Amino acid sequence: MIPEFISFVTRREGQKFLQLEAGIDETLISGERLGGGSGISLYVHVPFCRALCPFCCFNRYLFQEGLARRYFVDLKAELEQYARRGFKFSSIYFGGGTPTVLMDELLGFIGALRTKFDIREVSLETTPRELTPENIELLKDAGINRLSIGVQSFDEKVLKTMGRVNGPADEVKERLLRAEGRFDTLNVDFVFNFPGQTVEQFAGDVAAFKALGIDQATFYPLMASPHKHDALERKFNRVDNSRERQFYDIILAELYHDSYKASTAWCFSRGERMIDEYIIEYDDYIGIGAGSVSIVRGNFYVNTFSLDRYHETAGSGRLPIVGWRRLSARENLRYYLLTKLFGLKVETDALRNRFGKEAAGRLWPELAFFRASGIVSGNAVLKVTEKGMYPVSVMMRDFFAALNTLRERYIEEQV
């Protein structure tokens, strides 16, 4: 009942992020105005993949070398826009798509970042197919701190249903082991509650992950897009959320009750590890690339999803933002609360520092609900309880599901 209620409220809140205005006031996007422009993380989207997984909800296109090379040039131009506006990034996250799809361009881009900014940490996503010995060395030399590999499942039947090509499971494991210990953090992504995936198959994935002795895994509940047109893709939209809890309980039993601690409601780590959720660690972030979003001081910005439009705007020295929204004070507070709950703790001092001393009072109904339902406990620092972890996972899933509506609309209409 509580997860269902939370699901309803989060979807409603998430829908508000879809009501965007065109015509941004570019003067608002200024590092100087934002207290010197530091403390803001940078997300870089590389939307190319060698094969397109039908379940994927991100902005991605089939790799074409010419388009990808043009894209990296445009990315540098967009980065330059933010540098000129006084932003100082130290924490970078490369997501996709598949950022490693053109290694020479990626390394050139990382080099450009390092000449402009004092970079402290770089996180990057890739696929098992691209986790070659050569790429591991190149990424290590480029100073990647956290490498995340999208395995999704080791089970060949599940991978087949997903339409995902990873190569044989033994080879994937061998590749992961070769990368293990080479980066500060090695993460493996899995998807759960896939239509047709059994709880036993998922338990097999968790056991296989543990047996590898890798320090971090992120488990994504399958998030559907609302109106996929292709028949295969539509199949994934019949997601049965009533089964999801059983999958989540496996993660809790096998990892959380063992030696892994929860870094977020989806990410489980051993030791001190970096996490992939820049939205938790940084209250503000800029996203560059086609299909990226940014949150800066309560404003939400959406870049174009179209590669051509991205080239026309970023490539000619303009910001490729096509929609934006000034979040209301309440939406801002709720978004802050959502991200911190997802990171499993809300520090009331940090909340007051950011939003003023009335902030905790204004969130009183939400906080009272989370306390009364046993989702959080504590006073100065509210911690998500074990009982609260699944409802928090549902909250984040539904927030992303709402954003998927936006992604899907913008991809289809090539906004």
Ligand SMILES: C[S@@+](CC[C@H](N)C(=O)[O-])C[C@H]1O[C@@H](n2cnc3c(N)ncnc32)[C@H](O)[C@@H]1O
């Ligand atoms: C955007 S992908 C990038 C990584 C890389 N391209 C790959 O697939 O290995 C990051 C992760 O998002 C997750 N993901 C993608 N589509 C999803 C969906 N519809 N629902 C839940 N998780 C999804 C997958 O676990 C994937 O590893």
Ligand code: SF4
């Ligand atoms: S899951 Fe990864 S490899 Fe598959 S289409 Fe999405 S971004 Fe590309």
